[in-house]
Amino acid sequence: xxxKVASVLCIPAEVAPEAIGPDQNLVDDLGLxxxxxxxxxxxxxxxxxxxxxxxxxxxxxxxxxxxxxLKERTxxxxx
Numbered sequence: 512x513x514x515k516v517a518s519v520l521c522i523p524a525e526v527a528p529e530a531i532g533p534d535q536n537l538v539d540d541l542g543l544x545x546x547x548x549x550x551x552x553x554x555x556x557x558x559x560x561x562x563x564x565x566x567x568x569x570x571x572x573x574x575x576x577x578x579x580x581l582k583e584r585t586x587x588x589x590x
Contacts, residue, residue, distance in 0.1 A: 512578050512587055519554045520574065523547040533575030541574075551577075559585055 517531035524531070524541040537543045543551070548571065552563050555577070561584050571577050581587070 512582055513574070515558065516555070516574060516577050516581065519551055519558070523550065531574055533573065533578060535574045536572060537574065537577075555581065561585065 513531075513533060514528065517528040520531055520537075520541060520543075521528040523543055524547075526541070531541070535541055537548060548568065552568055552571075555561075556563055559581060561581075563580075563584075567580065570580065
């Protein structure tokens with residue numbers, strides 16, 4: 512799951528996907544703005560075939576927050 516999320520985040524963050532880890536802050540570490548985050552959410556909705564309500568987006572502070580949210584929504588087991 513982290514690999515899929517990193518592949519989406521790497522473009523607006525302008526870093527290699529393998530450089531993205533679960534503890535990285537979307538704004539402070541990856542330099543993303545709110546517009547970037549909205550674009551990422553749209554991409555993730557398309558990739559995973561889910562809808563992410565706007566009220567849930569504010570919970571996305573770190574990469575790990577996104578990964579855990581997607582695991583819960585898609586039924587993938589956490590390890």
